[in-house]
Amino acid sequence: MAANFFGYFPYGLLCVLAFVGRLSRGAAVALAVASGALLSLLLESVQSFLPARIPSNVDVLANLAGATTGAIVAAVFLRWLLGGGPLHRLRAQAMTPGAAADLGLALLGLWLFAQLNPVALLFGSGDLRDLFTGAAGEPHKAELFVSIEAAITAMNLAAVVALASAAARPDAPLRRHHRASASLE
Numbered sequence: 001m002a003a004n005f006f007g008y009f010p011y012g013l014l015c016v017l018a019f020v021g022r023l024s025r026g027a028a029v030a031l032a033v034a035s036g037a038l039l040s041l042l043l044e045s046v047q048s049f050l051p052a053r054i055p056s057n058v059d060v061l062a063n064l065a066g067a068t069t070g071a072i073v074a075a076v077f078l079r080w081l082l083g084g085g086p087l088h089r090l091r092a093q094a095m096t097p098g099a100a101a102d103l104g105l106a107l108l109g110l111w112l113f114a115q116l117n118p119v120a121l122l123f124g125s126g127d128l129r130d131l132f133t134g135a136a137g138e139p140h141k142a143e144l145f146v147s148i149e150a151a152i153t154a155m156n157l158a159a160v161v162a163l164a165s166a167a168a169r170p171d172a173p174l175r176r177h178h179r180a181s182a183s184l185e
Contacts, residue, residue: 004062005069010113011036012070014106020078029071036067095167104167111160 015032016025023031040063047053079085095101 001058001062004059005066006113008036008040008063008066009070009073010106010110011039012067012072013074014070015067016071016074016078017081020074020082025075025078029075032071032074033064033068036071037064040064040067094169096169101167104163108160108164 012032015035016028019028019031037060040060043063044055044057044060047055074081077085082088091101091105095105
């Protein structure tokens with residue numbers, strides 16, 4: 001249930017942030033909740049056709065709760081998120097202006113939420129040992145699992161760093177120096 005909740009939380013949050021300039025705050029929240037409910041019902045209905053998946057009304061409720069909570073958080077903290085708050089200033093200092101950088105930041109945020117999957121290792125993407133094994137029934141060696149997960153984790157991290165660096169301002173500092181640490185050097 002937590003994965004469903006946290007999977008739809010960013011949906012509600014980003015929906016409100018995307019539509020609040022065109023719609024009132026309340027209308028943006030209503031649109032986020034309604035579209036989150038529709039998306040959840042659609043995806044749960046499609047699961048009826050997948051033999052390994054079982055659609056559940058509890059999943060729909062958890063998805064709806066996540067979208068609603070994300071929408072409300074966005075509406076309450078709208079000024080802090082968009083209008084001159086610390087995140088807005090940090091984004092202006094570190095990232096290039098425009099929609100492409102916003103999309104990159106949204107993808108990075110969604111990638112962080114994807115790490116909540118309890119089945120996969122942190123920064124991994126699942127068990128790919130079956131792609132590298134021989135005959136059926138042959139046992140998997142632990143060394144194979146560790147080396148495949150290490151390679152997947154390294155590639156995943158490299159992709160995230162490339163995405164973040166593509167959206168970063170060319171003149172943005174790599175790290176900030178504090179006056180106390182600068183005087184020690």
